[in-house]
Amino acid sequence: MKGAVLRKPGGFMDVYEHKPGAEKDRTHYCPGCGHGILHKLIAEALEDFEITERTVLISPVGCSVFAYYYFNTGNLQVPHGRAPAVATAVSRANPDSVVISYQGDGDLAAIGGNHIVQAANRGENITVFFVNNAIYGMTGGQMAPTTLEGMKTTTTPFGRNPATDGYPMKVAELLNALYAPVFIARTSLHDVANIRKTRAAVRKALQYNMDKKGFSLVEVLSMCPSNWKMGAVESQNWIKERMLDVFPLGTLRDRGAEVEPRQRPVPALDPDSVRKAMGTEKGAGKAFARPGAVPGVSNPSVRIAGFGGQGVLSTGVVLANLGLEYGYNVSWLPSYGPEMRGGTANCSVKIQDTTIGDTEATKPDVLIALNRPSLEKFEGIVKPGGILIYNSTLIEVQPTRGDVCVLAVPITGLADELGNTRVQSMVAVGAFAAATGLYAIEDIVALMPSLFSGEAIVRLNEKAVRAGHDFVKGIRS
Ligand code: SF4
Numbered sequence: 001m002k003g004a005v006l007r008k009p010g011g012f013m014d015v016y017e018h019k020p021g022a023e024k025d026r027t028h029y030c031p032g033c034g035h036g037i038l039h040k041l042i043a044e045a046l047e048d049f050e051i052t053e054r055t056v057l058i059s060p061v062g063c064s065v066f067a068y069y070y071f072n073t074g075n076l077q078v079p080h081g082r083a084p085a086v087a088t089a090v091s092r093a094n095p096d097s098v099v100i101s102y103q104g105d106g107d108l109a110a111i112g113g114n115h116i117v118q119a120a121n122r123g124e125n126i127t128v129f130f131v132n133n134a135i136y137g138m139t140g141g142q143m144a145p146t147t148l149e150g151m152k153t154t155t156t157p158f159g160r161n162p163a164t165d166g167y168p169m170k171v172a173e174l175l176n177a178l179y180a181p182v183f184i185a186r187t188s189l190h191d192v193a194n195i196r197k198t199r200a201a202v203r204k205a206l207q208y209n210m211d212k213k214g215f216s217l218v219e220v221l222s223m224c225p226s227n228w229k230m231g232a233v234e235s236q237n238w239i240k241e242r243m244l245d246v247f248p249l250g251t252l253r254d255r256g257a258e259v260e261p262r263q264r265p266v267p268a269l270d271p272d273s274v275r276k277a278m279g280t281e282k283g284a285g286k287a288f289a290r291p292g293a294v295p296g297v298s299n300p301s302v303r304i305a306g307f308g309g310q311g312v313l314s315t316g317v318v319l320a321n322l323g324l325e326y327g328y329n330v331s332w333l334p335s336y337g338p339e340m341r342g343g344t345a346n347c348s349v350k351i352q353d354t355t356i357g358d359t360e361a362t363k364p365d366v367l368i369a370l371n372r373p374s375l376e377k378f379e380g381i382v383k384p385g386g387i388l389i390y391n392s393t394l395i396e397v398q399p400t401r402g403d404v405c406v407l408a409v410p411i412t413g414l415a416d417e418l419g420n421t422r423v424q425s426m427v428a429v430g431a432f433a434a435a436t437g438l439y440a441i442e443d444i445v446a447l448m449p450s451l452f453s454g455e456a457i458v459r460l461n462e463k464a465v466r467a468g469h470d471f472v473k474g475i476r477s
Contacts, residue, residue, distance in 0.1 A: 011043030011052050012070050019069040028066055032232025034189040034222025035064055038129060041195070041202045042100070043071065049206060055098040056090050058083040060112075062104035063137040073100075081112020084119035087126040092264065098209050099126045106136040109145035109169050116175070123180030123214040125262055127205045130171060130217055133224035134243065141227035145169035148246055153227075168246050172219045176252045182208050183216035184253040189223065190239035194249070204256070212261040221247055288325045288443045297387065297436045299328075299353055301361035304428070305346035305378050306370025306391070310412075311425025315368065316347035318429050318451060322439050323351035325447060331359040344373060351438065366436060368428050370411060375399060387435050389428070389472075407435055407472055414467040423464035430468030441469050 008014070016024045029035045046052040056074035059067040060083050068075035074097070078086045083101040091099040101119075108116050108130050119126065135153055136142040143153040143160055146168050150159040160168075172186045183205055187198035198220055205216035221243050223235035230238060268274075302319060306312045313334050323330040333348040348361035367382045369375035369390045375397070382388050384403040393412035409431045415424035433439040444465050448458045 009040060009043035009047050011046030011055075011072060012039075013072045016069045019066070027070060029063065030224075030226045032223055032225040032235055033063070034133065034220070034224070035131060037189050037195060038131065038198070038202075038220055038222065039067070039070060041199045042102075042129065042206075044199075045203050045206050046071075046073065049203075049210065051098045051206070051210060054096060055100060056087075056094070057100045057102060058087050058090070060101075060103040060107040061138070062107045064102055064104060064131065065138065067102055081107050081110070081115055083107070084112065084115040084124070084126065084128065087128075088119055088122070088124045091125050095125070095212070095264070098206065100206075100209075101126055101128045102131075103128065104131045104137065105133065105144040105146040105171075106139070106142075109171050113145070116171070117178070120175045120181050120215050120217065121178050123182070123262065125209060125212050125214055126216075127209045128215075128217040129202070129205075130219045131222045132171070132219055132243075132247065133222045133227075134168070135224055135227045137224050137227055146171070146247075148242060170247065172217065172247075172252050175217060180215055181217065181253060182214040182255045182259050183251075184219075185217075185251040186219040186221070186247060186249050188221035188239055188244070188249055190221065190236040197249070201251070204254070208256050211256075212263075213256055213259045214262050219247070221249075287327065288322075288440070288446075290326050291437055291440050297365050297438065300351055300365040300436065300438065301363070302349040302351070302366045302368070302432070303346060303361045303364040303378055303381070304349065304368040304370070305344070305374030308345045310345075310370045311422065311428070312345045312370060313347050315425040315428045315432075316349045318425070319349045319351065319432060321451065322429075322444060322447060323349075325443070326439070328352060329354065329356050331356045333359040333361075346374065346378070366432065368432060369395065370424070370428070371395065372397060389431050389435055391424075391428075405435075407431070407475060409468065409471055409475075411468065414471060415464060418460060418463050418467065420460060423461055426461045426464035427468035427471075430465035430470075431472045432468075433465075434469040434472035441466065444469075 027036050046055055052072055057071045059065055059077040061080040068077055083103050087099045087101040132146050134146045134148055136144050141153050142155040147160045148168055149162055152159050172184050176184050185201040187201050188194040201218045205218050208216050221239050225232050225235040228235055304312050304315050316332050320330040320332040328351045331350045335346050350356045363381055363383050365383050365386045367378050367388045372395045375390050375395050379399050382404050387405045388399055389407045389409055391411040392408035393410040399406050411424045411427045414427045415421050445462050448462055452458045452461055
């Protein structure tokens with residue numbers, strides 16, 4: 001460095017507006033904690049490399065869960081241990097972004113142990129900063145995979161015993177067994193000389209990220225005075241005296257000079273290419289004209305729920321496919337119960353003109369409940385003014401909502417009348433079309449040959465769609 005840095009690095013926000021409370025000029029970390037030091041090293045590098053604008057930082061669960069308060073980057077806070085998976089998605093979707101996964105030892109080495117190994121093995125173009133303080137910090141000092149032998153934590157009050165608790169996990173060495181990573185180093189924050197080495201490692205890892213050379217990880221030994229129950233200086237000494245023997249510092253791997261920038265195939269995501277990849281070209285290009293105005297349910301989110309085997313998921317697939325033919329953006333998100341056939345299942349479908357960000361129908365405009373547990377579970381989340389279609393063959397209770405349009409449709413019974421219970425999914429599709437006005441019955445019928453094989457099956461499903469459609473029309477007429 002040319003001189004002392006007497007201002008906040010440009011990688012940080014000027015004011016931590018997202019941080020609750022009055023103190024918007026300081027972090028939430030404990031005095032003497034290493035997180036603040038590492039944050040600063042990263043923020044300085046972002047500014048110096050002029051990459052703040054195109055960096056996406058993934059915050060974990062742990063003490064650094066609120067990293068998004070501080071970094072003036074794109075930020076995502078993700079479920080425990082899943083930062084490498086989300087980082088993978090961000091990096092692949094935005095190859096020019098610089099993606100950082102910032103994780104602690106409980107998050108990365110325990111809950112997310114498989115995620116980090118798989119991301120490293122794929123050689124994702126991400127940089128992982130792994131904070132090793134040998135303990136779970138945020139949750140109050142439980143044993144982490146990195147806890148030292150004999151170290152007392154709230155869950156090892158007599159000290160970690162390898163006979164029962166295993167040995168400290170050496171993440172850098174573990175990942176160094178893989179072929180793909182380009183840079184793996186372990187540094188420490190316990191004194192100025194080592195902070196400087198950490199600074200250099202942070203920059204090298206980010207440089208490789210910018211150069212698209214693949215996966216890099218910097219494991220950083222960091223003080224946790226609060227859970228170690230020590231003062232700040234004592235914590236620094238404890239790293240030096242206890243941690244360095246177990247976690248030796250240094251660069252385990254640096255293949256940056258020999259590795260070529262990683263070129264990944266760019267996926268073609270236009271509708272025709274997707275249909276071709278999925279083998280569904282037969283139904284492509286119908287380009288149905290949309291029926292007239294659809295009061296109340298334009299751009300609907302839909303939840304379909306029932307037992308496994310009732311055609312819950314296939315109902316959603318058909319609704320989504322129809323939406324494509326009308327030129328909507330669509331999504332289909334299945335959710336399986338713990339069992340297979342006979343267990344509960346539900347799916348979310350979104351049919352929208354706008355981009356779909358969240359694929360789960362948490363407040364659906366339309367609910368199709370095929371059995372009683374599904375009605376009881378999801379009735380409450382339907383949007384006021386929405387539509388609730390329930391399978392009155394199997395559901396003997398009445399919905400309680402008075403602020404939605406309730407349609408009792410004997411979905412299973414209508415399918416049985418056609419001689420095949422399995423076509424209840426298409427009865428539900430017909431009921432949906434009539435209830436919402438979103439799809440025209442003749443368009444659904446026209447799509448049938450692309451959804452089913454065999455003349456007899458197509459005709460049977462056509463009858464099922466018409467049965468559901470006509471029943472709802474009958475209710476409403
Ligand atoms: S609990 Fe430990 S790791 Fe967490 S903020 Fe405090 S000192 Fe830092």
